[in-house]
Amino acid sequence: MSRLPSLFISHGAPTFALEPGVAGPRLRALGQALPRPRAVLVVSPHWMTPTPRVSTAQQPETLHDFGGFDPALYRLSYPAPGHAALAQRTVECLRQAGWAPQADGQRGLDHGAWVPLMYLFPQADVPAFQVSLPSRLDAAGAWALGQALAPLAAEGVLIVGSGSLTHNLYEFRGGQGPDEPYVKAFAAWVREAVEHGDPGRLRRSLDDAPQARRAHPTPEHFWPLLVAAGASDAADGGDAGAGLLPATVIEGGVAYGMLAMDAYAFGWAGTVA
8 A cells, every 4th residue: 555645634623523614524525535544543632641652442432522512412423443453553653763652452532533533434434543642742742753653654544633723712602703813824824834845834833823822822732733744754754854745735614713624634635625
């Protein structure tokens, strides 16, 4: 199998599972257009641990790790199988790169994983497992985590960083309001870095992009983007920051006026209507 791309997906709020908006149909089209993977590996900010953990569960539980939402959300299930062999291979890749990973045979899929996967692979027929996000990361560390995972893309694993392009829940509105100008400004700045294949600019986003601290009061929902991009950078065969594989932007609009929902496919030159 040729190398699979790595994806960054904005998973928005849990209600994305019920309200597809602009992003949902485009993620479904992306899943149909991509080569079929042996498994999907998801890094989500909703599973954070001191050092990386890898889910080796044979049948990961659908975790409803949120509260106060529509009861219909709690009835949703994403019964994809796990893939213990590829999860163990992930442990080996992380160890070889100098991390201290542990296997976790009980961990299920949090909503940062199963909600976007409902659109990418709605039949739940592609095995899925997660790698936790180390709780003490900076931009360089998130990039390095992606580099450590990158060899798996040549072994049929679709690497997905699931986060949010903007994520200021202090400003979250239950009803759709007008899009905040800062959301579009930050998203446009990051998009330009991705489209120009500029890894340095991308890694500096939370320092240099307009309204970065308002877009991300805390950084954990941005790190999965750098994990996905770092996987692309390492796959190019050069040193860190040597250049990103070309990326396709999947425009997702803005949810609730403050959650930018764009996705990026690094190393994939297709189109999504």
